Amino acid sequence: MSDRSLLIGLDFGGTKLAAGLVDPARGDLVASVRRPTEPEGGATLALATMLEMARELVANTPGEVGGVGINFGGPVDAAAGVVLQSHHVAGWDGFPLAARVGAALGLPTTLENDANGQALAEWRFGAGRGSRSMAYLNVGTGIGGGIVLEGRLWRGAHGMAGEFGHMVVRPGGPVCTCGRGGCLEALAAGPAMGRRARAALAAAPPEIRDRSAMLRRAGSVAAVTGRELTGAAADGDTLALEVLDAIFADLALGIANILSGVDPDLLVLGGGAADWAPTLFARLLEGVRTVCLPGTENQIALSPAALGADAGIFGGAAIVLQPRA
């Protein structure tokens, strides 16, 4: 593969399939295509659809394509190129995805899980460009993460490094999807944000609740999610800011623990967090400064992720460029 080759990034997500051609030298997305995931079609349909998308991209580019990187939304054995499982679509358990895609497209193909791929993508093409080390925290339906040290993904001994969503920060706190209590994910991921906002609305006096910008945005208490919470908070809604400050206090604890344990140059927040208004981001930074190890307040560097919905595609390309262990 020459330095001027384009790379195919394939992003198998829970709700969408995305494929793109990335120019690694320029950090550009040359072309991309996206389709919804059809869970009832299982792994077979998802793979066939993705291969069709990839072939379409290759057919329409005059450039040379040097490799394929797959970003998969679930645990994988990266070294073996095999999917371990998918929570969203049937048929993926033990699937040799890298080998199948590589054979179908006739190109060297590598596989990584989505949080790791996004972390590498932000380090190489996004908010982490130029940093020596970077931790990545994806705040979405769950909280995932990744660690990039001197340009290399640190996967961990069992592929679990960067699983910051399952750091217990409030022992005995709300029950997590993992079954334990007080994980960062159970306190500060999207569903927890919605839950905490709805609980605050339900507990508020009617005159406060009825004036809440969260309610106005969602239509009903039951329809309030993390999106209405952060939107209303960005508009200055008092109740939303109160709820968000409590959530940010938990998230800040998790971030402070990452900073004192891993001590990266930069922590990048992706997923829904990348869309938070700058005023909210500043509020979170202030929260981290309040709970961090005293004396380290001024060395904290947080940044929203820069690649948005294309992070998965860029992640595929970044995986190909990653030195192999």
Added chain:
Amino acid sequence: MSDRSLLIGLDFGGTKLAAGLVDPARGDLVASVRRPTEPEGGATLALATMLEMARELVANTPGEVGGVGINFGGPVDAAAGVVLQSHHVAGWDGFPLAARVGAALGLPTTLENDANGQALAEWRFGAGRGSRSMAYLNVGTGIGGGIVLEGRLWRGAHGMAGEFGHMVVRPGGPVCTCGRGGCLEALAAGPAMGRRARAALAAAPPEIRDRSAMLRRAGSVAAVTGRELTGAAADGDTLALEVLDAIFADLALGIANILSGVDPDLLVLGGGAADWAPTLFARLLEGVRTVCLPGTENQIALSPAALGADAGIFGGAAIVLQPRA
């Protein structure tokens, strides 16, 4: 330096100075000498004493000495070879220790802080030999740590990586030396162990207190420290085991967070923890299994440190052998 050179390891601790000659190929301590620290003499006396010890070692060995590694009990700028500060002895702030020792002994000299040096020592010469990645947790007067990934120390962007003692695991918990509440160090380091044991004895009914093996070992409630706690617990003392189980529940939370964030092959426990009876170690492992991310119970590897009081000397040698960034 040839592969068969001996290395000098110098260990500047809070209460003692130790120097040794290490045969790196065999992992042997060829010779060593130790003297108490005299804090009133400041950095000047400590350095002079240490140089005298090092010269004595060199004079008495027939082998070739290839380099010097210094393990310093306090924060250092490893790249610059400069001590940042010492909590125990005056005169160290900003001291160019590596350059001064190097010039005095005429040997290439490198500097590292003690937790990082001990981590490297355990990885290269001790309990972590053969592991691909290792986290180190020193449970002593404080809780320090270090991270070794594929044979290299990960120092972090600000030299703080592995500061696991300041992971907040019980927000609002006991006040830490850092000023915050609920740090691992404030819950499970030696002083916290003593404090929790004394509080349990003070709160126990007289007939329980008076029969406690902790009291028998210490002579009075006020004299009980972590040592009497772990000794009595190893003997099966019920109250000591109760206190220790509560402490281990906190320590286990911290360890579980390290495992899911850094995911090393092995976690090595040094300091006082290395001397805990095997039954206590087994109890801690069970505690980690209880609070770890479900599904990871069987991949947990904990080990007591193997180098004991020589860890600092071996740390010096391991620092010299560390590839430079």
